[in-house]
Amino acid sequence: MQPQWEPSAQDIASARITDFAAFVSRRTGEQYPDYQSLWQWSVDDIAGFWQALWDYFELGETAGEVLGSRAMPGASWFPGTRLNYVDQIIRMARPDRPAIIALHEDAEPREISWAELIEQVAVFARTLREHGVEPGDRVIGYLPNIPEAVVAFLATASIGAVWSACGQDYSAKAALDRLGQLDPVVLVTADGYRFGGKQHDKRADIAEIQAGLPTLRATVAVSRLGHAVPGALPWTTAVTDDEFGVIDTVAVDFDHPLWIVFSSGTTGLPKGIVHGHGGVLLEHLKAVALQSDIGPEDTFFWFTSPSWMMWNFQVAGLLTGATIVTYDGSPAAGSPDALWRLAAQVRATVLGTSPGYVLGCIKAGSVPKTDHDLSALRTVGITGSALPVSSALWLNENAGEHVQVNSISGGTDVVSAFIGGVPTVPVWPGELSAPYLGVALDAYDEAGAPVRGEVGELVVTAPMPSMPVAFWHDDDGKRYHDAYFDTYPDIWRHGDWITLTEHGSIVVHGRSDSTLNRHGIRMGSADIYQVVEQFPEIAEALVIGAEQPDGGYWMPLFVVLAPGAELTEDLKTRISTAIRTEVSPRHVPDEIRAAPGVPHTRTGKKLEVPIKKLFQGADAARVVDRSAVDDPALLDWYARISPPHKG
Template identity: 75%
Template sequence: MEPQWVPSAADIAGARVTDFAAFVTERTGAALPDYQSLWQWSVDELAGFWGALWDYFELGARTGAVLVSNEMPGTQWFPAQRLNYVDQIVRQARTDRPAILGVDEDGSVRELSWAELIGSTVAFARILREHGVGPGDRVAGYLPNIPEAIIAFLATASLGAIWSACGQDYSAQAALDRLGQLEPKVLVTADGYRFGGKVHDKTADIEALRAGLPSLAATVLVSRIGKSLPDVVSWDDVRPDLDATEIETVPVEFGHPLWVLYSSGTTGKPKGIVHGHGGVLLEHLKALALQSDIGRDDTFFWYTSPSWMMWNFQVAGLLVGATIVTYDGSPAAPAPDELWDIAARTGATVVGTSPGYVLGCAKAGAVPRRDHDLSALRMVGITGSSLPSSSSLWLRDNVGEHIPVASISGGTDVVSAFIGGVRTVPVWPGELSAPYLGVALDAWDEQGHPVRGEVGELVITKPMPSMPVRFWDDLDGSRYRDAYFDMFPGVWRHGDWITINDHGSITVHGRSDSTLNRHGIRMGSADIYQTVEALPEVAEALVLGVELPEGRYWMPLFVVPAPGVELTDEVKARINAAIRTEVSPRHVPDEIICAPGIPHTRTGKKLEVPLKKLFQGAELARVVAPTAVDDPALLTWYAQHSPPK
């Protein structure tokens, strides 16, 4: 297989990661002629690498050691250092470009200057202090993806308080399952949002949420749809101090909590994953500037929601002086290619989306390069699930052959990626280009031996500073250890199946706990989806490998037909033939079942593991919490199906 994109000499020479490599060579004398050698140095010399990052980005005087030990969990990073995440954003302030472009579904674009961002942050921090918020207190957001959410986060962080948020597509109960764990002092919310041409009034949910949060001292309300609530502070009272050039920040320890993100919560209350100021700052500077090559000339637009770690990742564009784009609305309304229209209207240079959206555009016959001015675009980012090679090639042919596709894989756990793109490395269809710097990534078999060219568990053998500081309310650390270190003590097992290929790229096959193990041959579900969901007759699919008593194995494929398509025997035969020829004859499903829909977590991941446990005999209430599912009604339909006797 040939690469679909190869960096030019100019790409390599002008890349920020090349400049960083020269910086390291000058400091250490290490010979770093290419990305692979730089990556190897970064994991061999862990303290040297993260210390060099601190110095390269001029974050101030370093105090004390970079790390105390390499042991996981429990590594102590920069134990003597004090800082605040927000300080780096203030350093990037400028007058020649906006900080944020806030796009609404009605097509309007609101520009927020750096002066307005800083002034509004100062003003909102003042309101928080007036309501007793200080270091360690929690501020909760129940908001769409709008500029006010970013201002509220920055004001919270500047005080050393802890931010946590979810989008308004969550019900009041789903939001309470998450935010209620934190006993927040202040709730920042909006009266509603627009999606797909519909207005969603959230005032009733807000009242229910407030009733479940007795710790609240205040609620701040952003008006989006013209509704009102009693006993709130209006966002209109957040009058930006346009004379402010600084934000008075509280210096905190390197590991002081910055925010709490959440696991999907499919089998109980979501785990609150706590990340620290310093770890996030370093990781996001590395991921944005060195891996994604995003800087002060860029406009960065990733379609996301405050519920998803990619919202936090996009905010990091401000750390490198880029303009970021927030969007409150559907990426596929009024037309399937609306996301590309927004990219054109905002002059986005880096656009991020999901494999599902790309496939939807392909099936709709969209040709973004023809219908939209994407002349500013120079990279497309992809995450959420594995990107099929066919979709990667579709992006090449319909968005631009000169535009690299940076498919990334990581997670909420580290609020970043382990694997992804880099400006100096080729892109192969369906593969992720390289491990990120400082990520000691490997593929291991069940005995803990490295494997190459075959499927293995994704493991991280050395710590990263953005690994969780802790889980919320996990007083003895047992839930944290069980989540990542149960299989290989002292080594992070992420729960993904990967193959490290001979040219250094990585193929991600899906979650290892939902792996298809047919006749002793293991395969990730992503391999099936790449083939089946590319068929015009299929809207979406879900495949499961269910181990049953007496050594039986049941492998059903649930299919949602495309509009107007009936799942006839002829269509099923085409699906089976595609799997047989393009994937593996061993992984043709035992049966194909027409389904009314595929249930997902709120962040878009298919519910493979909970449904597998359901079919193995577990009670529905024990395997999945309805509030964690995008369409809970589908669970009843699946619960009515059972494996063959």
């Protein structure tokens, strides 16, 4: 297989990561002629790398030591050093470009200047203080992806309080399952949102959330639909002051909580994952400025929601002086290729989306580079699941050959990526280009031995500053330890199957806890989806491999049919043949069934493991929290299926 994109000499020369490599060379006296050599140094000298990153971005004085303890979990980064995440954003303010471009389905784009952003952050921080908010207090958001969410987060962080949020597609119960754990003192919300041409009035949900949070001192509400929220301070009042606002940031410890993000919560209450100011600042400067090459001349647009860590990741564009884009709406509003139209409208240089959206555009016959002016676009980011080879090649042909497809894979756990694209490294179809700097990535077999060229567990063998500070309400650290360090002592096991290729790239096969292990041959579910979901008759698929009580193994494939399609014997045969020839003859499903839909977490991940547990006889009420599911009624359909018991 040949690369689908290769950097030009100019790409390499102008990349920020090339400048960083030269900076490191001057410090170490060593040469780093390619990305692989720079990455190797970054994981061989972990403390040296993160100190170099701190100095390269001129983040100020440190207390001295970089890594007080290398223990995992429990690494101690920059002990004694104090800072505030927001200081870096203040430093990057500029008068000639907007800080935020706000997009909505129902309104013209709105630009927020850096001066306006800083003033609103300063005034809202003053409002929080007036309500008694102090460092360590929790401020929560129940909001669409709008600029006010960014302002509220930055104001919260500036005074040392802790931010946490979820989108308004969550029900009141789902929001309370997450945010209710935090004993918050202020709620920032909106009267509702628009999606797919429909208005969603959220005032009843807000009232339920308020009633469920006895620690609340105040609610601040943005008017999106023109309604007043009872008992709430209007947003316009909370950010308006006669005096120009100057942000008075509070210096906090390196690991002082910045935000709390939540796991999907499909099996019990979601885990609150706490990240610190310093770890996030360093990780996001690395990931956004160096790995993604995003800087002051860029417009960074990722379709996301405050429920998803990619919202936090996109806000990090402000750390580099980039313009970020918020969008309150559907990626297919008005037409399947709406996201491309919006990207062209704001002259986005980096556009982020998902494999599912790309597949939808393919099936709709979209040709973005012809239908829209994408001349400014440099990079298409992909995350959420594995990108099939066919979709990667479609992007190459239809977004533009000059566009780098930057697939990334990481998670809420580190609020960043372990693996992704690099502006100086080729892109191979269906593969992620390289491990990120400072990520001691490996693939292990069941015995804990490294493997190459075959499927293994994704592990990280050295600490990263953005590994969680803690889990919320996990005083003894047991839940944190069990989540990542229970399989390989002192080694982070992430729960993904990967293959490290001979040319240094990585293939991600999906979650290892839902891996198809048939006849001892392991296969990621993503490998099956890449084949099946290319059929025009198939809207989506779900494959499950369930061990049965009699020792048998049942592997059904569920397909959601496109409008007007039928699951005929001919279609079943074509699907089975495609899996046999393009994936593996050992992983042809035992049967193919039409399904009314595929249940997902609220952030779009298929519920493979809970469905597998249903098929193994688990109680539906115990395997999944219905409020964490996008369409809970689908669980009932799957729960009624009786697997065959066969040897």
